[in-house]
Each structure stands twice: as C-alpha cells, then as structure tokens.
Amino acid sequence: MRIRWGVAAFAMLAATSCAGFPTGPDAEIVVRDVHFAPVDVTVPVGGTVRWTFDDGGVLHHVGSEGEFDSGITPDGSFEHTFTTPGVYEYHCSVHRYMTGTVTVTG
Template identity: 45%
Template structure:
C-alpha cells in the first residue's frame, strides 16, 4: 500500500467510526420529566437502545426500575441514561413522587 492509500484508508476508517457513532446516537430515545409526568409515559425500544430521561421540572426527581436501574436525584436539567440489553417490560417510577410512573417495552 502506498502512503497515499494508507492515508486514504485511515481517513475512511475514521469516517466510518464517526458515522456509526452518530447513527447510534440517532437511535437514542428521550423522555422528559415535566409537570410531574414522564413524557412519553410508555415507549417501545429495541435491545441495545439507550433511553435518556431529562428533568425539566423545578424540583428533583428520580427514575427507578426495581432491581434494574436507579438514577441519582436529578435537579432541573439533570439527566439519566440507561441502555436496555434484554427484552421485557420495564416499569419505572420516581422514588420521590411514586405517583409518577412510566414503562419501557424492549423488543
């Protein structure tokens, strides 16, 4: 391989890695916490996708799925992300406000 071909090959590899990373982020799912509600309250994702919760309320919230995941207390604009690696129904709630509930179905 000439030095030009190696350089072009290296550029192609880096470009492919960047595109793959962007594609993965494009599949991430957002849930917003606003006015004591998870929005959307229910969603369906594929194994390997990441859901990110963002607190838009002026008071703290958490995201808890018993035995699966637990966020720290999130202040305004705080976030929590979880990547789902197994299919199933993941019911979750806010431990500070248990009436706030949601569900992620993973296929």
C-alpha cells in the first residue's frame, strides 16, 4: 500500500508539473508595415508577450529600458515574461515612433 501511494503521489506531481508548462504566449504582437499590432496589450502577472517580426526583412527591434531587449532583427520572434505588475512602455530603436505599452495586472 505504501508503494502504491508513492506511485499515486508521483503521478499527481508529474501531472501537475505538465499542467504548469507554458502552452504559448498570453499576448501576441505582430510587427508589420512598420507598426506594432496591436499596439497595447494587457497580460496577468507572470504572463508572456511574444513579438513576431514579419515585415519582409525590414529591421526592427523591441525593448523597454531596463526590462528587455530583443536586439535588432529582420525576422523571428521575441518573448518576455512579466513578473511585476505595472505599465511597460516599449519601442523599436530603429523607428523611434514605433511605441506601445504592455499592462501587467496583479
């Protein structure tokens, strides 16, 4: 009996761990036509935002001072997980007028 309980406990732990795995971003922003779409997103604390660079090879970047920095890239994607509630302004350093906000709710 003791062994069976051990197996059951292990199985439950494994199931819980699997359920905790990320299944995808909580918000997605597409970078296209020299524009972020959508510009502003809201995620819960612990949420992940993914920026996908899909602008025909035009160089872009996404960053927020002291928070995250994708580096300048012509394609691919970048993700950041927000662990503190607040409003985070982000921008593209190549096109300074490309700005947006991520609101992280507690």
